Amino acid sequence: xxxxxxxxxxxxxxxxxxxxxxxxxxxxxxxxxxxxxxxxxxxxxxxxxxxxxxxxxxxxxxxxxxxxxxxxxxxxxxxxxxxxxxxxxxxxxxxxxxxxxxxxxxxxxxxxxxxxxxxxxxxxxxxxxxxxxxxxxxxxxxxxxxxxxxxxxxxxxxxxxxxxxxxxxxxxxxxxxxxxxxxxxxxxxxxxxxxxxxxxxxxxxxxxxxxxxxxxxxxxxxxxxxxxxxxxxxxxxxxxxxxxxxxxxxxxxxxxxxxxxxxxxxxxxxxxxxxxxxxxxxxxxxxxxxxxxxxxxxxxxxxxxxxxxxxxxxxxxxxxxxxxxxxxxxxxxxxxxxxxxxxxxxxxxxxxxxxxxxxxxxxxxxxxxxxxxxxxxxxxxxxxxxxxxxxxxxxxxxxxxxxxxxxxxxxxxxxxxxxxxxxxxxxxxxxxxx
RNA sequence: CGGGGCGUGGCGCAGUCUGGUAGCGCACCUGCUUUGGGAGCAGGGGGUCGGAGGUUCGAAUCCUCUCGCCCCGACCA
Numbered sequence: 001x002x003x004x005x006x007x008x009x010x011x012x013x014x015x016x017x018x019x020x021x022x023x024x025x026x027x028x029x030x031x032x033x034x035x036x037x038x039x040x041x042x043x044x045x046x047x048x049x050x051x052x053x054x055x056x057x058x059x060x061x062x063x064x065x066x067x068x069x070x071x072x073x074x075x076x077x078x079x080x081x082x083x084x085x086x087x088x089x090x091x092x093x094x095x096x097x098x099x100x101x102x103x104x105x106x107x108x109x110x111x112x113x114x115x116x117x118x119x120x121x122x123x124x125x126x127x128x129x130x131x132x133x134x135x136x137x138x139x140x141x142x143x144x145x146x147x148x149x150x151x152x153x154x155x156x157x158x159x160x161x162x163x164x165x166x167x168x169x170x171x172x173x174x175x176x177x178x179x180x181x182x183x184x185x186x187x188x189x190x191x192x193x194x195x196x197x198x199x200x201x202x203x204x205x206x207x208x209x210x211x212x213x214x215x216x217x218x219x220x221x222x223x224x225x226x227x228x229x230x231x232x233x234x235x236x237x238x239x240x241x242x243x244x245x246x247x248x249x250x251x252x253x254x255x256x257x258x259x260x261x262x263x264x265x266x267x268x269x270x271x272x273x274x275x276x277x278x279x280x281x282x283x284x285x286x287x288x289x290x291x292x293x294x295x296x297x298x299x300x301x302x303x304x305x306x307x308x309x310x311x312x313x314x315x316x317x318x319x320x321x322x323x324x325x326x327x328x329x330x331x332x333x334x335x336x337x338x339x340x341x342x343x344x345x346x347x348x349x350x351x352x353x354x355x356x357x358x359x360x361x362x363x364x365x366x367x368x369x370x371x372x373x374x375x376x377x378x379x380x381x382x383x384x385x386x387x388x389x390x391x392x393x394x395x396x397x398x399x400x401x402x403x404x405x406x407x408x409x410x411x412x413x414x415x416x417x418x419x420x421x422x423x424x425x426x427x428x429x430x431x432x433x434x
Numbered sequence: 435c436g437g438g439g440c441g442u443g444g445c446g447c448a449g450u451c452u453g454g455u456a457g458c459g460c461a462c463c464u465g466c467u468u469u470g471g472g473a474g475c476a477g478g479g480g481g482u483c484g485g486a487g488g489u490u491c492g493a494a495u496c497c498u499c500u501c502g503c504c505c506c507g508a509c510c511a
Binding site: 014016017018019020021022023024039041042097113114143145147148149151156160162214223224277278279280312314317348349351352380381382383384385386387388390399401402403404411 | 435440444445446447460461468469470471472473502503504505507508509510511
């Protein structure tokens, strides 16, 4: 995933100096102020150039880890027929959260809130033999759930982007392997996104099942309450090869699943926190395969019903979760892995011939090196440029001004630490170009 | 779905109680001066006050209905 460098004079970046009145939590405020999103109606947003870059970076990491875990990408439609939901029995169960529509022939359709029925239907049409299993299929697609009360910007939208993966196995042991593979992939995914995610025992909810973990990012603005063993806080996980069994041995539970009378953690080590749910994995056996008649033939000729699990990540929720976890009073602080650009090149004085020539040279060199650079070539005052760069939170700022040009230096600032260094051009570029 | 709040130029707001024909800051456009942390001066453009009815000589302001958005709670990924 590598985006083109851009000049700020042509890049569509409608940043706001003031906070729109409707935004209450910091991620919503900063996403609006940084020109990442534009609200269309309650819980429905357009993604602007800066926002879509971040979203696609996140998608790229999720995709790589899903592929790495052995899942294969597909793409199912957003619009589904009511028929398959009647087969599973969920058409009536789902209630008013489901957006129901009819086409011109009065056929009942719906905007998919999830895809268990659809993926099961695909496999029912194409799976015949036990040799076709195990199988994990995932897609990254927009979903719609008609929330009673959308809120917190993209965090709790009605339309949202979700990665959902579905596993199909011959038996429980196979399902458990799939579950663990996804568990590990999730830990790696969130670590690569710069997040510390806590896997907690969860209530599988209306979707059913009996083995379920949610992945939460600890944040004040989280909507879920979780209880966990303080051991998590000083856990140093090896994300390349996480010890899942050890991790699952550490107590963590969502509020509904937490029973104080039956909690193995001594009170002094039990912590309560708010979490943003960014992932949910669960095993649900044959709930859908059975109701929808998905079977394969085993070696001995017996027909069996595959066991399934599903594994979701709230993709469009993640930019907000990352901002909640990584910002300061001046704006967003993007982790390198999801930053919309790696470097903000700031020309402090565009009408100074030396500044201009040097910036153009640097921009060309960064572009040739494939570094994602946002070049602020606008005729604005230094203060406005600094404030804007801090707001949009690019990991590095390379500042070129008349003072430095005379001295033969540029300033390199690390957004996360605020640390600034006066460096020669070559050593600054050496830091930015791997 | 219960409770509360808000809709006035792109954004943030005042004006509404007490009716008299719309204002401030930022942003935008032009010019000049500025240029290392959201500049100064001068000039300028942009608003059927969410919408529809009603009361009145006259409605952003009063009344009725309606639409939208936000917050708390319940619910949910």
